[in-house]
Amino acid sequence: MSQAATLPDTRSPFGTYPAERLVRAAWRLADRHDLSRGLRKRIRALVARFFKGPYDLEAEGLKFRIYPGENYDDRKILAKGRLPEREEHRLLEPHLGEGKVFVDVGANIGSYSIFAARSGADVLAIEANPQTATKLGFNVKANELDNVKIVNSAVGPREDTLPLWQEPSNCGFATFVEDLTTGEWAGDWSPTFVKVRPLTGIAHDLGLNRIDVLKVDVEGFEDRVLLPFLRHAERSLWPRVILLETNCRPYWTEDCLPELANRDYRITGRTNDNMIFELAA
Numbered sequence: 001m002s003q004a005a006t007l008p009d010t011r012s013p014f015g016t017y018p019a020e021r022l023v024r025a026a027w028r029l030a031d032r033h034d035l036s037r038g039l040r041k042r043i044r045a046l047v048a049r050f051f052k053g054p055y056d057l058e059a060e061g062l063k064f065r066i067y068p069g070e071n072y073d074d075r076k077i078l079a080k081g082r083l084p085e086r087e088e089h090r091l092l093e094p095h096l097g098e099g100k101v102f103v104d105v106g107a108n109i110g111s112y113s114i115f116a117a118r119s120g121a122d123v124l125a126i127e128a129n130p131q132t133a134t135k136l137g138f139n140v141k142a143n144e145l146d147n148v149k150i151v152n153s154a155v156g157p158r159e160d161t162l163p164l165w166q167e168p169s170n171c172g173f174a175t176f177v178e179d180l181t182t183g184e185w186a187g188d189w190s191p192t193f194v195k196v197r198p199l200t201g202i203a204h205d206l207g208l209n210r211i212d213v214l215k216v217d218v219e220g221f222e223d224r225v226l227l228p229f230l231r232h233a234e235r236s237l238w239p240r241v242i243l244l245e246t247n248c249r250p251y252w253t254e255d256c257l258p259e260l261a262n263r264d265y266r267i268t269g270r271t272n273d274n275m276i277f278e279l280a281a
Contacts, residue, residue: 008134009054014063014142019055019078026051027068031079044075048169056142059083062114063142065135071172073108083111088243091269091276095213095241096121103208103239105155105199105225106217108132108172110139110148116213117145124206128154128164128194128218129174149206156196156221157228163191175219177251199229203237214239217274220251227254230263238263240279247273 009016030044052069059077066074076084083089089112096102098120104113107125109132117123117140125140125148127133133152140148154164154176166174167187175181176196181189203211216222222244230238242265244256260277269276 008067008131008138009065010134010138014056014065017054017056017065019057023051023055024078024081027075027079031075044169057081060115062118064109064111064114064139065142066109067135070168070170071109071132072170073111073172077111083115085111085274087271088112088274088276089115091271092116092213092215092241092243093119100212101208101210102213102215103199103203103211104215106215106219106245107136107150108217110136112215113148114139114143114145117148118143121147121212123148124151124202124208125149126151126153126155126202128152128196129166129171129192130194132171132174151202151206153202154194154196155199155202155218155225157224158196158198159201160196161193162196164194165189165191173219175221176224177220177248180220180248180251198232199225200232200237203233208237211237211239213241213243215243217243217245219245220248222246222248223252223254223256226256227259230259238279242277244275244277245273246275 026047030047048069053067054065056065059082066077068075068078073084096116096119100121102116102121103124105126107113107127113123113125127136130152137150162176164174165181167189216225218225264280265277267275268278
């Protein structure tokens, strides 16, 4: 039986829900990768019954209210005591700072957006899942950041309304690609219809005239976010740096990599799940 999602608490002040030692130990056990995947999944389901959250904690100097029973990133922050994308952050950090503009498509609970905002960059955080966007908003406020603009919207090739598939144990893995809900990622998925907008439209409405770093992490829908943007935006709006999630590349309808190469982007970094591209001067 699936676990119902916890209604986010955005009213109680940060620190209301401390993550005690037992909570941390339980989630560290659930995150042990020396256990088989099946056993780890069973342990995680058991731990989530008793310690689903919320919990308030700091990771690398940043504050988060997390719900580990509902989201992979939350579990990683709690189990490891650090942000989950350490290598990606290291690769992006030289391109962030005061005066820079960071656009985060698929912002989740804010591990990238808040990291970028702390560097001084102006951040546009775009998150399709309404409940996740609410959690993101709380985390931004907890860090007292005034340089983050949150847009609760999906991004795609055109104005549309589409089913966003969600699984209650990992709301950060919401996807428009129904094929991702079977096989390796099979679970108790259900769709919620959300509005979709092109990134060019969002950028125009907010008056963006430059993007220094664009991150796109939307679970197999990356091609339908990035390629229409590059094809329709003025070159002056093309990002100097793109972080593109590629671990769901088999589910793309178009391969982004050849077109990025044709538009003078070169690969300057990669991790297990992502690639970094920089636009040639």
